[in-house]
Amino acid sequence: xxxxxxxxxPLSVPEGAIASLNCTYSDRGSQSFFWYRQYSGKSPxxxxxxxxxxxxxxxxxxxxxxxASQYVSxxxxxxxPSDSATYLCAVKFTGTASKLTFGTGTRLQVTL
Amino acid sequence: xxxxxxxxxxxxxxxxxxxxxxxxxxxxxxxxxxxxRQFPKQSLMLMATSNEGSKATYEQGVEKDKFLINHASLxxxxxxxxxxxxxxxxxxxxxxxxxGRGDTEAFFGQGxxxxxx
Numbered sequence: 001x002x003x004x005x006x007x008x009x010p011l012s013v014p015e016g017a018i019a020s021l022n023c024t025y026s027d028r029g030s031q032s033f034f035w036y037r038q039y040s041g042k043s044p045x046x047x048x049x050x051x052x053x054x055x056x057x058x059x060x061x062x063x064x065x066x067x068a069s070q071y072v073s074x075x076x077x078x079x080x081p082s083d084s085a086t087y088l089c090a091v092k093f094t095g096t097a098s099k100l101t102f103g104t105g106t107r108l109q110v111t112l
Numbered sequence: 113x114x115x116x117x118x119x120x121x122x123x124x125x126x127x128x129x130x131x132x133x134x135x136x137x138x139x140x141x142x143x144x145x146x147x148x149r150q151f152p153k154q155s156l157m158l159m160a161t162s163n164e165g166s167k168a169t170y171e172q173g174v175e176k177d178k179f180l181i182n183h184a185s186l187x188x189x190x191x192x193x194x195x196x197x198x199x200x201x202x203x204x205x206x207x208x209x210x211x212g213r214g215d216t217e218a219f220f221g222q223g224x225x226x227x228x229x
Contacts, residue, residue, distance in 0.1 A: 100158075102156045104154065
């Protein structure tokens with residue numbers, strides 16, 4: 001069973017702080033990883049993709065990938081109330097063509 | 113980013129009727145489109161994968177005769193929920209992979225909230 005695990009939260013951080021979201025996956029051979037943000041009642045929107053070990057930065061967002069430990073994380077710097085949403089981790093497992101498997105998501109609350 | 117348009121955004125239908133949901137890629141050709149279903153407070157569950165000009169591939173447990181998928185062109189895929197029942201009420205979301213672009217980066221439509229009464 002190929003799985004993507006996330007803590008459902010809610011993760012509460014004060015405005016301006018760093019939010020750290022974590023995701024683990026079961027298939028060591030996986031090569032493609034994605035973070036999506038989903039506001040309540042809306043469809044997911046792609047934030048970051050990462051394919052290589054290490055960090056990838058895009059504005060206030062940094063994705064971190066560690067294939068040996070089978071985890072991928074998303075850091076949000078200078079968190080804003082508008083960042084409050086559910087963050088979905090998605091993995092393309094080996095041998096699954098183009099399909100993505102999603103975690104259950106972590107709900108982030110940024111408080112004033 | 114690439115734009116995927118899904119229509120309608122919400123629909124209410126009577127039990128036993130059929131509902132068609134459209135998913136269009138507006139500014140790119142989509143070789144592959146995916147249909148997901150999301151129940152409240154749950155994650156996205158892939159229902160089927162459709163490739164232009166061929167039959168859709170359904171995930172285990174998804175009834176292909178109930179959820180009809182047609183991917184007639186590189187920019188349009190449709191999902192028809194036939195003989196809908198209240199338990200089919202859910203948030204249906206399509207996504208499309210950009211042809212020739214990267215690995216599995218996919219863009220989502222706005223989603224369709226289906227309520228069967």
